[in-house]
Amino acid sequence: MNFTNSLVSLTLLSASLAQANLIAYWPFDDLSGEVAEDIIGGYNGILNGGTWLEPGKVGAGALEGAGGNEVLCPAEAISTTEDLTLAWWMIDNQSSWGTIMDKSFTDSTSGFDILVRPTGTEDSPLRFRIGGWQAYGGWGTECRLPAGAYEDGEWVHIVCVYDSATDTASIYVNGKLPENGTLNPKTGIAGEGGYCEGVNNTTAPLYLRGGKETFTGILDDVAMWDRALSPEEIATVFTSGPLAVERPAKELAITSFDLSEITDEFTLTWNSNIGELYAVKYSTDLINWDADLDDGILADEGDTTSRTFKLTDLDNPKSLYFRIEKQEE
Known part of the structure; x- marks a missing residue:
C-alpha cells in the first residue's frame, strides 16, 4: 500500500492550518492566463475578462477589472458560517454602484457582499452587507464606512471582519477602524434577534470581482480567514501582509x-x-x-x-x- 501522496498532502494541510486559519490567499501575481491562484487553500479563481497589471501594490501583479463577473471561485473557498475576515488592497475608480465580492444568492438569508458606492451618490463609499442580497435587513442597515473614509483612485487597504461571538461586523481602512455611529462597527446581525442566518452561504459560489453588480477598479492581495482577526492582527496584515499573522498558541491543529x-x-x-x-x-x-x-x-x-x-x-x-x-x- 503506497501512501506517499497522503503524507505529502497531510504536511501541506497542517501547514495551512498553522497559518492563523488563513483559508485562502490570492496574491494576483499570476500576470498571465485565465486562473488566479489561491496559494493557501487551492481554490483557484477562473478569470473572465480583466487585465493583469505589473507590478501590483504588493508583489508582482494586480488585476484590473473590465466590468464583469471576472473572478469566480468555488463555494468551498469559504466553509465557515461563523467568523470571517476578508482583506485586500484596491483602487476604487468605480463610477457607478458596484460589487467587489459576492457570496450569496438573491433570496438567501445568509451570505455576504462587498459593495462600493461612489462619492456623490451615497454617504458611504464601501459597505459590508451580511445576509444575502435581498434578505439582509433593509436598505441602509449594512455595516458601512463613513463618507470620505478613503480617496478614490488611490491604493487603499480594506479589512472586513465578522465576529459571531459578539455578532459584530467591522470595516478597517489602512489598519484602522473609521467609526460610523451604529454602522461601523455594526451589531445585531445574525445572533438572537438578528436579521440573517450567517455570514456565509456555503452553497453559493464566491465572486472575487462582480456577482450581482460589477467592479472596474484594481484588486490585489486578497486573503480570507475563518476567524475574526484582532485589531492588532489587522494592523499587521496592513503593514506586512497576510502571511505575517501568526497562529494563536492554542489554535486547534x-x-x-x-x-x-x-x-x-x-x-x-x-x-x-x-x-x-x-x-x-x-x-x-x-x-x-x-x-x-x-x-x-x-x-x-x-x-x-x-x-x-x-x-x-x-x-x-x-x-x-x-x-x-x-x-x-
Whole structure:
C-alpha cells in the first residue's frame, strides 16, 4: 500500500492550518492566463475578462477589472458560517454602484457582499452587507464606512471582519477602524434577534470581482480567514501582509503524524484541552469532510491528544487529508 501522496498532502494541510486559519490567499501575481491562484487553500479563481497589471501594490501583479463577473471561485473557498475576515488592497475608480465580492444568492438569508458606492451618490463609499442580497435587513442597515473614509483612485487597504461571538461586523481602512455611529462597527446581525442566518452561504459560489453588480477598479492581495482577526492582527496584515499573522498558541491543529510500515497503522497527534471532545475527520479531495475515523474522543491529560488508526480501514485512496474538529458535549 503506497501512501506517499497522503503524507505529502497531510504536511501541506497542517501547514495551512498553522497559518492563523488563513483559508485562502490570492496574491494576483499570476500576470498571465485565465486562473488566479489561491496559494493557501487551492481554490483557484477562473478569470473572465480583466487585465493583469505589473507590478501590483504588493508583489508582482494586480488585476484590473473590465466590468464583469471576472473572478469566480468555488463555494468551498469559504466553509465557515461563523467568523470571517476578508482583506485586500484596491483602487476604487468605480463610477457607478458596484460589487467587489459576492457570496450569496438573491433570496438567501445568509451570505455576504462587498459593495462600493461612489462619492456623490451615497454617504458611504464601501459597505459590508451580511445576509444575502435581498434578505439582509433593509436598505441602509449594512455595516458601512463613513463618507470620505478613503480617496478614490488611490491604493487603499480594506479589512472586513465578522465576529459571531459578539455578532459584530467591522470595516478597517489602512489598519484602522473609521467609526460610523451604529454602522461601523455594526451589531445585531445574525445572533438572537438578528436579521440573517450567517455570514456565509456555503452553497453559493464566491465572486472575487462582480456577482450581482460589477467592479472596474484594481484588486490585489486578497486573503480570507475563518476567524475574526484582532485589531492588532489587522494592523499587521496592513503593514506586512497576510502571511505575517501568526497562529494563536492554542489554535486547534494536527501537530504530528506517525506511520508504521510494519503494522500499517498511523498515529495523529493534535493540541487539545483537558475535558474537551474531538472528532477525527478525513477527506480524499479537501471538499467533502463528512467521513470520520472516530468521534467523541475525550482529550488526553496534558496539552496534546493522540489516537492510532489503521490505513487498511480507509479503502486505499490515492490521497488522504485529515483534520480535527472540536465537538460540543
